[in-house]
Amino acid sequence: MTTEKKGRRRSDQPPVDLAAELKLKRDSFVHTFFKKGAEFTEELLGENERLRKAMGELEQQNAVLRTQLASDKAIRDLLEKIELLEREKRDILSSMHEAEAVSTRFVHSHAQIEEEVSNLAALHVASWHLHSTLKLPLVVRHLRELLAQLVGARSFAIYLADFDGAGAARTLVPVASEGMDRNRPAKLTVGTLDSVGDGADGMIERVYLTGVPHVVEGLFTDAEVAVPAACLPMRVDDRAIGVIVIHTVLPQKDRFVAVDLELFKMLGAHAAAALVGAQLFTAADGKLPGLEVFSSFDAHTSAPPRPRDL
Amino acid sequence: MSTEYSCLVVEDSPMMRQLLVFALSRVKNLRVTEADDGVDGLRKLASGKFDIILTDINMPIMDGLKLVKRVRSDPTHKNTPIIIITTEGSDEDRQRALQLGANAYITKPIQAPQVIAKVKELLKIPT
Numbered sequence: 010m011t012t013e014k015k016g017r018r019r020s021d022q023p024p025v026d027l028a029a030e031l032k033l034k035r036d037s038f039v040h041t042f043f044k045k046g047a048e049f050t051e052e053l054l055g056e057n058e059r060l061r062k063a064m065g066e067l068e069q070q071n072a073v074l075r076t077q078l079a080s081d082k083a084i085r086d087l088l089e090k091i092e093l094l095e096r097e098k099r100d101i102l103s104s105m106h107e108a109e110a111v112s113t114r115f116v117h118s119h120a121q122i123e124e125e126v127s128n129l130a131a132l133h134v135a136s137w138h139l140h141s142t143l144k145l146p147l148v149v150r151h152l153r154e155l156l157a158q159l160v161g162a163r164s165f166a167i168y169l170a171d172f173d174g175a176g177a178a179r180t181l182v183p184v185a186s187e188g189m190d191r192n193r194p195a196k197l198t199v200g201t202l203d204s205v206g207d208g209a210d211g212m213i214e215r216v217y218l219t220g221v222p223h224v225v226e227g228l229f230t231d232a233e234v235a236v237p238a239a240c241l242p243m244r245v246d247d248r249a250i251g252v253i254v255i256h257t258v259l260p261q262k263d264r265f266v267a268v269d270l271e272l273f274k275m276l277g278a279h280a281a282a283a284l285v286g287a288q289l290f291t292a293a294d295g296k297l298p299g300l301e302v303f304s305s306f307d308a309h310t311s312a313p314p315r316p317r318d319l
Numbered sequence: 320m321s322t323e324y325s326c327l328v329v330e331d332s333p334m335m336r337q338l339l340v341f342a343l344s345r346v347k348n349l350r351v352t353e354a355d356d357g358v359d360g361l362r363k364l365a366s367g368k369f370d371i372i373l374t375d376i377n378m379p380i381m382d383g384l385k386l387v388k389r390v391r392s393d394p395t396h397k398n399t400p401i402i403i404i405t406t407e408g409s410d411e412d413r414q415r416a417l418q419l420g421a422n423a424y425i426t427k428p429i430q431a432p433q434v435i436a437k438v439k440e441l442l443k444i445p446t
């Protein structure tokens with residue numbers, strides 16, 4: 010029996026085994042195939058799941074980007090708005106600066122006008138008081154007040170020329186003074202320009218002879234101590250009749266200002282006329298002259314006066 | 320409606336008084352009354368209501384310092400602002416006036432804009 014089995018060829022073996030074997034192989038293949046299929050399906054499912062996730066994430070990112078884009082637009086709009094507002098702000102600031110400059114100019118002009126008006130008022134008041142009377146003591150009083158109160162003179166003297174019979178001045182006589190009690194001013198002899206000396210007396214004489222005023226310019230502290238702060242000739246028409254000398258000024262006054270210079274100009278002409286008028290009135294015992302003087306010239310036309318009337 | 324103010328100027332020098340009156344005329348709605356000296360000033364104070372007083376110091380009959388003292392002792396004008404106007408600018412006079420109750424001082428020679436500014440400041444009038 011065994012020999013029989015050994016001597017048989019494979020093809021001689023019974024087909025049952027082969028079939029079984031084939032079945033086994035087939036089963037194994039099918040099993041492997043399905044197993045691989047299942048694994049592949051699982052892989053596909055996994056991949057699908059991963060892709061879904063990735064897609065979800067991308068969608069999320071997309072949504073974020075969309076939001077960002079919208080937000081960026083809003084920011085751009087806001088930036089444009091800010092730029093516009095900045096431009097408006099610059100325009101408004103520029104207009105404001107212009108308005109401020111105009112306002113500053115206006116305030117400055119207003120202050121200048123007020124100062125001018127104030128100066129004119131001082132001149133008006135001074136002139137009005139000088140010519141408000143023909144009484145010599147009052148004229149002198151007003152002149153003193155003017156120098157003390159309006160100019161701020163602390164020590165001053167008013168000199169009038171004493172004329173000889175030929176009409177030439179021999180001396181300058183101090184007719185009024187203030188703040189010079191210890192050194193009451195003395196008479197000054199009037200010589201010629203060649204003989205004029207130095208110092209205050211020399212300056213007074215020179216101002217009288219030349220008719221050119223002397224006024225300290227700038228700070229008084231920088232000026233020469235021996236020289237008066239101001240020395241003003243008094244003239245009626247072209248004739249010198251005296252000198253006003255301001256030796257010192259009030260301590261709070263550090264320099265002469267514009268209104269002082271205007272007052273000096275006014276004093277040069279008006280003080281002389283007021284003093285001479287008052288002198289003549291006093292000399293005539295307060296009597297007014299007759300009207301016959303008007304007959305010497307025609308006051309009823311606007312024709313210029315003849316030289317002999319002047 | 321704008322507020323009306325009244326001011327009393329006590330000054331013996333007619334020239335100075337005229338200048339002060341002119342300066343004060345530049346302040347809107349300010350009525351100015353003039354007095355020659357301290358006694359005249361007190362008389363005018365008694366007969367009217369004043370919002371501010373400007374007074375010189377050196378005056379005959381009654382000087383500015385006495386006037387300030389009298390004004391401050393009067394309950395009616397206890398709080399009325401007083402500006403003193405001094406010639407010499409001496410610290411002693413100024414201190415005395417301020418101690419007696421003056422509110423401010425101005426030294427001569429006066430400048431109208433300075434007077435106006437001080438009056439407006441004490442009356443609280445906007446510039």
